[in-house]
Amino acid sequence: GQNIDQPTEMTATEGAIVQINCTYQTSGFNGLFWYQQHAGEAPTFLSYNVLDGLEEKGRFSSFLSRSKGYSYLLLKELQMKDSASYLCAVIDSNYQLIWGAGTKLIIKP
Amino acid sequence: IAGITQAPTSQILAAGRRMTLRCTQDMRHNAMYWYRQDLGLGLRLIHYSNTAGTTGKGEVPDGYSVSRANTDDFPLTLASAVPSQTSVYFCASSDSHTDTQYFGPGTRLTVL
Numbered sequence: 164g165q166n167i168d169q170p171t172e173m174t175a176t177e178g179a180i181v182q183i184n185c186t187y188q189t190s191g192f193n194g195l196f197w198y199q200q201h202a203g204e205a206p207t208f209l210s211y212n213v214l215d216g217l218e219e220k221g222r223f224s225s226f227l228s229r230s231k232g233y234s235y236l237l238l239k240e241l242q243m244k245d246s247a248s249y250l251c252a253v254i255d256s257n258y259q260l261i262w263g264a265g266t267k268l269i270i271k272p
Numbered sequence: 273i274a275g276i277t278q279a280p281t282s283q284i285l286a287a288g289r290r291m292t293l294r295c296t297q298d299m300r301h302n303a304m305y306w307y308r309q310d311l312g313l314g315l316r317l318i319h320y321s322n323t324a325g326t327t328g329k330g331e332v333p334d335g336y337s338v339s340r341a342n343t344d345d346f347p348l349t350l351a352s353a354v355p356s357q358t359s360v361y362f363c364a365s366s367d368s369h370t371d372t373q374y375f376g377p378g379t380r381l382t383v384l
């Protein structure tokens with residue numbers, strides 16, 4: 164079966180750095196997305212990786228290793244507004260998007 | 273309108289009733305999707321449409337139907353609602369089925 168694993172919940176301190184991991188076992192791979200979802204709101208796009216390596220976008224970076232079936236989202240200089248769930252999703256060989264259950268990130272002052 | 277809209281925002285429905293959730297996008301995206309999101313389970317695909325006039329079944333299609341008569345609209349119908357269909361429903365769209373998906377604000381549905 165297809166599976167995407169993320170930690171259920173993480174806690175970090177304002178101003179710090181946090182890394183949210185995502186491991187996947189899917190039938191093929193055609194790209195990986197990270198989305199942010201604030202409580203009671205819709206998911207919004209953060210990043211897309213299709214090749215190995217690090218993609219940096221301001222305070223957020225996303226890393227991909229296809230050989231390891233692994234990605235992480237790195238959030239720097241954490242702000243209270245970063246408290247949200249972070250969803251990892253993989254495009255499989257049938258071009259279907261497989262979603263992880265999400266990681267709830269709690270930021271403490 | 274700009275982006276993707278859904279209606280209603282929330283609804284309480286008696287079991288056995290028929291209900292249509294509406295979704296409209298003005299981005300001229302080819303592909304559209306319906307998801308349900310339940311606590312601890314993440315987003316699950318109900319139905320999708322890669323282009324106007326075509327639809328396909330996702331991971332959890334039973335009890336739901338869709339139509340795609342034009343590019344902009346993608347309604348989701350529950351023919352006879354059951355309590356297990358209580359969920360938050362998100363509509364999304366993308367240029368193609370491999371592109372970034374943009375989500376509507378969601379519909380919170382409670383079936384009693």
